[in-house]
């Protein structure tokens with residue numbers, strides 16, 4: 001018996017082709033898409049305005065297959081973290097972060113990650129596989145409709161999606177795009193392009209494609225002002241160095257829904273948090289600003305995990321770093337940590353991954369070397385008490 005097609009795998013165009021293949025008209029696909037994504041209905045029998053013959057046809061070949069949930073953790077601050085089983089011993093996480101004016105879902109795109117950023121718990125776990133479109137979309141489908149039930153509302157709860165969970169989304173490009181389109185589609189979740197953010201460590205060719213195919217808000221994990229330091233922290237920098245990355249960011253702005261790029265900067269004690277690093281960043285942004293780049297910085301207090309060998313910058317230093325950037329005219333904020341009591345903060349999404357590409361081994365081998373070689377600022381930063 002063949003496995004039924006999971007309809008979460010389709011954007012509206014894909015679902016239309018599928019339905020046309022069953023001999024159905026286009027508008028039937030739109031009705032079906034709305035039942036699934038707007039109303040959260042998985043049972044074809046409940047889709048009462050679809051012809052019985054169409055529902056019977058669907059029941060034989062298709063289904064709406066959710067991801068099995070391994071666990072749910074509710075934080076005191078309202079943050080909720082789900083661990084989903086994606087088979088083969090792999091699990092991925094999604095996190096809902098409620099705020100006064102928005103509800104944000106942080107979504108995973110891969111089981112593990114092959115980029116291997118030094119400060120990232122996911123990167124240390126290694127890589128297993130890309131998630132399918134259905135597995136990416138299923139995180140939003142489940143979270144949105146669970147939250148509506150839980151909060152007893154028919155209104156939309158999730159207003160923002162950030163592709164900042166496990167994985168480098170632009171290394172899973174072909175599966176990511178239909179999922180983004182479903183998020184944006186008025187018959188799906190109807191999210192604004194400004195409120196869907198793809199976060200990347202800097203996969204330059206895919207950033208160029210994203211600008212053409214589905215331009216949403218962009219966040220770039222910068223974390224260092226020089227190639228020398230960024231090579232150590234974000235190994236992908238060796239392939240796509242800072243100058244090339246920032247030129248691509250500038251070009252992205254031509255089609256971006258926002259007039260700036262968000263730059264993420266994880267604050268690592270004694271590694272990238274000295275005033276000299278801030279000064280170098282200011283120079284970097286000045287140079288690229290003259291070419292048209294506009295960016296905002298988001299300073300992220302590092303969430304330590306034992307294998308990293310790294311420590312969180314003391315908060316006074318984070319604030320001093322932010323002040324230097326702000327005083328230079330670069331809008332800079334410090335990310336609030338949320339869900340600390342359930343390990344849901346940025347960089348803590350661990351899931352459970354079968355490392356099939358031996359990234360773990362590579363990261364472990366390189367860690368000692370990296371920490372010995374990490375470029376130091378020319379003048380030591382003042383040390384605050386932890």
Ligand code: SF4
Nearest residue numbers: 113116117120123167
């Ligand atoms: S920060 Fe992102 S790109 Fe880097 S290892 Fe972690 S998940 Fe991968």
